[in-house]
Amino acid sequence: MRILLLVLFVLLGALQWRLWFSDASLPNIWKKEQRLNDLTMSQDYLVERNRKLAAEVDDLKTGLGAVEARARLDLGLIGPHETFYQVIEDTRPDQITPSLAPGDADLSGGDGSAAKAPDPSTARGAGQTPPVASARAR
Template sequence: MKTLWAVMVVLILLLQVRLWVGEGSFAQVWSLKNAIADQRAENADLAARNESLYAEVRNLRNEQGAVEERARMNLGLIRKDETFFLVVDN
């Protein structure tokens, strides 16, 4: 009878070890849940950035004024009859 109890205790301990350590353990599941949450947060940030870029592309495709405004701000576009003034701060 004592042998049966000893075998059962060993089996329970082996099952507990598998539960707490190794593949499919609580620690691994917790780690994977954290990794999934981090990845979802990063994906949400990237989706928001992509949406703003798509909105900018749609704006540039549909409105000619948007292209001109961007050229003025980034490239220094000046029309033929305009005068350019450069103000320099000390």
């Protein structure tokens, strides 16, 4: 009876060893399943990316809309009868409007008459143009 119990115990140990520490053990199987899931997700992403790229290539071959969109985005294309407006988002009003001198705060002159605006050619010198704060239009 003791020999049978010892044989069963050794057999159980051998099976447990194989279950946890061999090449086909549970931890190895779990690692391989995780790797398979990672590769499947990566493959799904790549298949979707390839589908989008194939659609873009097909659109570039057949349609002019994608070519025009790419030219507008990358090359700054402006079509005929279109006006280009450049919007600058990060500007403060004091960067656009010149600041007033301390004596220019009251433009009425105190007598109720409006003061004349200075001539830009005399204020900056002949031949110079005043800076333009608005966007350039084509």
